[in-house]
Amino acid sequence: MATPTLQVALDLLELDRAVEIAGEAVRGGADWIEVGTPLIKSEGMQAVRVLRERFPGHEIVADMKIADTGAIEVEMAAKSGAGIVCILADADDTVIVEAVRSARKYGVRLMADLINVADPVSRSRELAALGVDYINAHVGIDQQMIGRSSLDLLRRLAGEVGTPVAVAGGLDAETASEAVAAGASVVIVGGNIVKAADVTGAARRVREAIDRPEIRPREEESRDAVIRRLFEGVSAPNVTDAMHRKGAMAGIVSLSGRVRAVGPAVTVRTVAGDWAKPVEAIDVAGPGDVLVISNDGRTDVAPWGELATHSAKNRGVSGIVIDGAARDVDDIRAMGFPVFATATVPNAGDPKGLGEINTEITCCGQEVRPGDWIVADESGVVVVPRERAYEVARRAMEVRKTEERIREEIRRGKTLSEVSELLKWERRH
Numbered sequence: 001m002a003t004p005t006l007q008v009a010l011d012l013l014e015l016d017r018a019v020e021i022a023g024e025a026v027r028g029g030a031d032w033i034e035v036g037t038p039l040i041k042s043e044g045m046q047a048v049r050v051l052r053e054r055f056p057g058h059e060i061v062a063d064m065k066i067a068d069t070g071a072i073e074v075e076m077a078a079k080s081g082a083g084i085v086c087i088l089a090d091a092d093d094t095v096i097v098e099a100v101r102s103a104r105k106y107g108v109r110l111m112a113d114l115i116n117v118a119d120p121v122s123r124s125r126e127l128a129a130l131g132v133d134y135i136n137a138h139v140g141i142d143q144q145m146i147g148r149s150s151l152d153l154l155r156r157l158a159g160e161v162g163t164p165v166a167v168a169g170g171l172d173a174e175t176a177s178e179a180v181a182a183g184a185s186v187v188i189v190g191g192n193i194v195k196a197a198d199v200t201g202a203a204r205r206v207r208e209a210i211d212r213p214e215i216r217p218r219e220e221e222s223r224d225a226v227i228r229r230l231f232e233g234v235s236a237p238n239v240t241d242a243m244h245r246k247g248a249m250a251g252i253v254s255l256s257g258r259v260r261a262v263g264p265a266v267t268v269r270t271v272a273g274d275w276a277k278p279v280e281a282i283d284v285a286g287p288g289d290v291l292v293i294s295n296d297g298r299t300d301v302a303p304w305g306e307l308a309t310h311s312a313k314n315r316g317v318s319g320i321v322i323d324g325a326a327r328d329v330d331d332i333r334a335m336g337f338p339v340f341a342t343a344t345v346p347n348a349g350d351p352k353g354l355g356e357i358n359t360e361i362t363c364c365g366q367e368v369r370p371g372d373w374i375v376a377d378e379s380g381v382v383v384v385p386r387e388r389a390y391e392v393a394r395r396a397m398e399v400r401k402t403e404e405r406i407r408e409e410i411r412r413g414k415t416l417s418e419v420s421e422l423l424k425w426e427r428r429h
């Protein structure tokens with residue numbers, strides 16, 4: 001088997017950073033440098049020119065995702081120095097034919113991106129017949145966030161397509177190795193290299209893995225287990241960033257200091273500090289759940305205190321969130337158990353049994369339904385609608401990874417404004 005090619009995808013917005021990151025990836029063993037679609041949209045063909053000039057020994061791949069005007073877009077990329085140009089496999093045949101003619105004329109190769117193609121095997125055969133040089137089994141970044149897998153797509157193509165097959169979409173060292181074992185000759189890795197603080201180390205790990213391809217037995221993980229693992233690895237700010245700055249409860253803080261709570265909500269509506277339903281809800285909750293209590297925002301009377309905390313802790317509840325006040329804060333803090341509230345007050349209400357468990361409530365300005373996911377830490381509390389939990393957890397992890405590289409660049413001496421090119425991206429009115 002020929003040595004697989006490692007293509008690093010520079011899905012960035014800033015050319016200077018892309019050049020720096022490309023250099024680090026090449027040191028880790030990347031062969032081809034992909035000018036990612038966001039970089040092309042941000043910087044234009046100049047990105048291809050600059051990377052061509054800076055990395056003369058490496059193939060430059062222009063991820064144009066061509067959908068129309070096949071000839072002229074291939075020509076632009078070729079004249080700027082790309083050796084491989086990417087076109088959408090779903091583009092009309094008229095576009096593909098024109099792109100192939102242009103590629104032949106300018107001496108470049110064409111890679112067709114299978115993103116969103118309904119019948120990838122038949123389309124790959126058609127594309128091969130039309131003269132495309134590579135087929136890319138690609139699952140896009142947004143598709144990955146809802147759980148689609150590039151390895152699954154690649155396996156559908158195995159043995160069915162005559163042209164060399166590339167694979168892209170959320171790959172890391174482990175899945176890249178499996179991709180080569182499944183027949184990929186070009187492995188494309190973006191985020192898991194370019195977002196790493198140590199880009200060279202991340203690229204080297206992928207390089208070593210693809211040079212020794214193997215299929216490892218995988219332990220099946222339930223969707224809820226994946227959601228929990230991902231949310232436990234990110235912060236509440238990462239989560240709200242992933243939700244376009246939505247989902248954060250207002251005016252609520254941790255009473256227990258540096259603690260975190262992650263889990264599906266068991267909701268409780270109570271009235272005037274009546275602590276019957278909040279305490280009964282402990283028995284309804286399972287280990288790992290978060291009790292979310294609405295006390296109608298009242299802060300003059302507490303529906304929660306030390307004994308309830310003790311009981312919730314024993315039950316394995318992950319944390320308590322109260323739109324209202326809690327008491328016995330010193331004891332709660334000593335227990336190290338996560339309680340989030342809007343206020344503290346010494347007096348409790350009476351256990352009259354008013355209220356409901358597991359109905360939709362509003363807590364600190366956010367609607368919370370039973371089973372919605374809660375991520376809470378010292379910055380505050382975020383609620384994630386249950387049907388979006390997997391996607392938001394994946395996106396929050398991407399936010400965290402992106403911050404890793406930015407943090408590293410600040411550590412090396414850039415300002416945050418420079419790293420993010422704030423002035424360039426200020427909104428024009």
Ligand SMILES: O=C(CO)[C@H](O)[C@H](O)COP(=O)(O)O
Nearest residue numbers: 009168169170171189190191
């Ligand atoms: O083309 C792309 C997005 O449309 C990416 O370059 C490709 O998906 C590889 O990046 P990642 O490894 O982060 O998925």
